[in-house]
Amino acid sequence: MIPGDCLAGATECAPGLARSAPLGHKSGMNETPDILCIGSVLWDVIGRSNGHMRQGSDMPGRITRLPGGVALNIAMTFARFGLKPGLLSAVGQDPEGDELMEACAQLGCDTRHLYRSEDLPTDRYMAVEGANGLIAAIADAHSLERAGSRILRPLSDGTLGSAETPYPGPVALDGNLTETLLDEIARDPCFAAADLRIAPASPGKAERLLPFLRAHRGVLYVNLEEAGILCQAPFDSAPQAAAKLVERGAARAVVTNGGEAACDASAEGLIAERPPEVLVTRVTGAGDTFMAAHIVAELRGAGRAEALSLALDAAAAYVSGDIAS
Template identity: 65%
Template sequence: MTAPAPHILCIGSVLWDLIGRCDDAMQHGADKPGRITRLPGGVAMNIAITMVRFGFTPALLTAIGRDAEGDELMAACAAMGMITDHVYRDHGLPTDRYMAVEGANGLIAAIADAHSLEAAGGRILAPLTDGSLGTAQAPYRGLVALDGNLTVALLEDIAADPAFAAADLRVAPASPGKAERLRPLLSHPGATLYVNLEEAGLLHGTAFDTAAEAARALSDHGARRVLVTDGSRAAAKACGGQVLTAAPPPVRAARITGAGDTFMAAHISAETAQADPQTALDRAVQAAAAYVSGKDPT
């Protein structure tokens, strides 16, 4: 049976999120009561989840282990309406995991174990060259969401790979610690970068005070299009010398992990619906704020 055509490819981390959440503010060394949940996560997965909510059918290009956790994760992805036919699975690679602790004052600490995705390397991209989704001679021309959990070497290859030459490439770092991995994609002619203020500073090598300042600097530095978020403060978009800003509504934080991925997915959805640039940015900040408050971002 032929798989349906995807609306977007989500490339990167698909794993299990283990999130501990406390309703009180937490400091280093705190021991508090709260809730611990396990749910499908990872940057590529979080984007795919939100795209599904907006009516899109995403296809996943990732690595998931052939273990019990991997089988359960594959079933969860399929149940949400995602295309899993192109997922790379290896008996020797366990399913990746992410662990975070969140308090009322935000993310306290997190550890991402994406070693299997890194070990799989370019094998997750085979469908883009073997004819399943495209070839070097007839590259994939649709939307691609790419996350920074891939290795530096693989991201460098993608930046020069003909298989990505015609794609509408939307790029996000997995975390500030991996933001600098995206430098090879800064000047990609089809790339739009989605970063937070800290990640923007790491990419540029400069600390910025506002999202607008960071977006303009990255645009001047060679980025074709860049969007910068700054938590509860105004987000910004820079493209072709123009900088737009949008402030999110004030909300009480019920969750943090996945907010940036929701912002990115909502912006892609708005642009696909032909929203003008300011409206698309407004919808993205509103969706991210709704997500943080615990509501449906759509």
């Protein structure tokens, strides 16, 4: 067990992943973040219905707007676990961007290093969810893509690191960046000392992670569909997919498969475990919660098997509604 208090903002503690003190950094605006989260920081617009839905369904429900994006979802989970995450992304100087900056700060995220664009609007994500899961979603992350390498300047200009003194800490990276930029990151000396943890933003962007297979770098967090896209082959199980990703060049792969067994694969071998059975009340953000919980567990000394188990428990608590958004 990881000692500490209950998760901030949660109705219950995520099993085994309670809040504790930041990892070696004193509080204060001049201190380096505990972990960097690079990728999409935007507004999530989510419509949820308690009924089963299909194409063309018109159902009663609730529509909410929440701070979101893969990088921010991961960062918010880190903050709940007592870490101080730093964000590297693009946020517009429009009213939506100002509101998002304030919301991120209130959620415990370090926004000092965000790129604020004068001419690019703040990105958005829209999804529709039913009792039977995600029905459809559209991610408008075009501003992040157009900002490109400008969001990474703090890692090269000496603010957080440089090519000569690369940033040495953990980095959570999402696939909303372009494949060109992700390819540069995989080979960039500014990231040479970083503990890279990478996830696609969606199955449609899974192929953007191919540079990390070629570079044999980082830990890939993917679901079964995304693993199939990266390997250009269908899989029946997470262990099968994770083993194939390592065979194709991944230094390490963590593959999830909904309510079926998840798997952590590396040159050391395979570790698989089924998630707890829970009533699913939401799905958007579940993968991000899993990834963040897994990283936190390992940062606090958990072995591979324990980290996988703790991450599955945290994701189950999230989709059941036991952990607040």
